[in-house]
Amino acid sequence: MITFTDLECPDYQCKDRRLMRYVLLPIVCALLVRECPGQTGTATQTLSAQIYAAAKLSVPASVTLTVGATKFSTFQGTVTVSYRARTTSTGGGSITAQVSSDFTPAGGPSAAAGALTYTCSGANLGTGCSGTQTASTTLQTPVLTLPASACTGGGGSCSSQDPNSVTLNLSVPDNSTYSTGSYSANLKFVISGT
Amino acid sequence: MKRPLPLITLAVVMLVLAGTAHAQFNTTGTTTLSLTVAAEASLRIDTATTTLGNIGTIFADYTGTTNYTYKIRTGKASGSGAITLKVTSDFGPAGGPSVGTPPSTGDALTYTCSITSPGTACTGSLTASTGSSTSVSTFGADAKSAVGGNTGSVGWNLTNDPQYSTGAYTAVVTFTISAT
Numbered sequence: 001m002i003t004f005t006d007l008e009c010p011d012y013q014c015k016d017r018r019l020m021r022y023v024l025l026p027i028v029c030a031l032l033v034r035e036c037p038g039q040t041g042t043a044t045q046t047l048s049a050q051i052y053a054a055a056k057l058s059v060p061a062s063v064t065l066t067v068g069a070t071k072f073s074t075f076q077g078t079v080t081v082s083y084r085a086r087t088t089s090t091g092g093g094s095i096t097a098q099v100s101s102d103f104t105p106a107g108g109p110s111a112a113a114g115a116l117t118y119t120c121s122g123a124n125l126g127t128g129c130s131g132t133q134t135a136s137t138t139l140q141t142p143v144l145t146l147p148a149s150a151c152t153g154g155g156g157s158c159s160s161q162d163p164n165s166v167t168l169n170l171s172v173p174d175n176s177t178y179s180t181g182s183y184s185a186n187l188k189f190v191i192s193g194t
Numbered sequence: 195m196k197r198p199l200p201l202i203t204l205a206v207v208m209l210v211l212a213g214t215a216h217a218q219f220n221t222t223g224t225t226t227l228s229l230t231v232a233a234e235a236s237l238r239i240d241t242a243t244t245t246l247g248n249i250g251t252i253f254a255d256y257t258g259t260t261n262y263t264y265k266i267r268t269g270k271a272s273g274s275g276a277i278t279l280k281v282t283s284d285f286g287p288a289g290g291p292s293v294g295t296p297p298s299t300g301d302a303l304t305y306t307c308s309i310t311s312p313g314t315a316c317t318g319s320l321t322a323s324t325g326s327s328t329s330v331s332t333f334g335a336d337a338k339s340a341v342g343g344n345t346g347s348v349g350w351n352l353t354n355d356p357q358y359s360t361g362a363y364t365a366v367v368t369f370t371i372s373a374t
Binding site: 055056057058059060061062063064065066067071072075077079081082083084100103107108109116163170172173174175176177178179180181182183184185186187188189190191192 | 218219220221222223224225226227228229230231232233234235236265266267268269270273336338339340341343
């Protein structure tokens with residue numbers, strides 16, 4: 001055991017250095033839990049995290065609807081919505097769609113008039129919409145419903161796919177009343193989860 | 195000796211790669227839907243078999259009417275359209291009327307036209323032919339029929355030549371609609 005009296009201390013400053021070396025330094029090292037010359041220490045830290053419900057999606061920037069060989073049939077196209085979701089044990093979630101910008105220029109199809117319809121297929125987490133949905137410029141229409149305790153990826157109680165996806169099969173009638181030309185509209189998707 | 199890439203360059207490259215490797219996930223996403231509406235046309239013959247009959251006056255011409263429904267969309271700026279007909283199979287069996295080789299001069303299968311807008315009916319009485327298509331209706335630019343289609347008809351007139359042998363005779367007339 002080392003005491004201050006065991007060591008020579010010619011002056012006041014030397015005594016301060018010994019105090020620093022043999023008393024304060026080990027204490028500081030122990031507190032910092034870092035390696036120090038000739039010192040060891042252990043510390044326990046409790047880590048905690050609050051996992052919240054979360055949901056995000058991704059859609060292609062553009063989709064071209066094409067018409068078949070039959071005259072005045074239907075323009076068709078598909079949109080694959082990719083999504084990642086985590087819902088709570090008492091929550092759930094949904095994906096909806098809304099026409100945020102109707103077809104332009106004028107003279108062609110109009111989503112406001114009910115020209116854009118879709119069905120949902122291939123959902124690998126949650127349940128895709130049932131039947132034929134008519135996209136609206138004023139209302140959000142269903143695409144997918146997420147159940148409670150849903151989670152993307154990892155397998156087990158979660159889905160094995162990451163990301164998950166659901167496909168929208170879009171249809172626009174090729175009415176003879178439309179003027180010839182190119183038309184475009186924007187379809188906005190929203191995902192939410194609790 | 196090669197100089198190492200500046201740190202900022204590496205950072206930019208990594209950011210670019212990260213951006214291309216993964217789609218952007220957000221709580222909302224927007225897709226632009228696009229389609230091209232082209233000129234097109236179709237028709238349906240509503241009178242599958244048109245019977246030409248003569249009622250009343252002896253040796254009166256045979257007459258009948260063929261109804262049809264058409265859909266059309268012509269080009270907005272400089273499009274046009276047409277309906278034509280052609281006798282694709284002459285009357286048979288032999289011994290009766292004939293469009294291609296009538297037994298008497300002046301024998302003919304003629305027709306008049308009627309059509310609802312946006313079509314314009316043929317003018318007057320036209321003679322059907324086995325050799326070439328003849329007009330039934332024409333359409334101008336940006337012609338658009340109703341969603342369910344519009345209607346038209348062709349009124350037939352066939353000479354009742356005493357030279358025809360008695361019996362039943364059949365011919366086939368093909369209607370064609372086009373749009374640009």
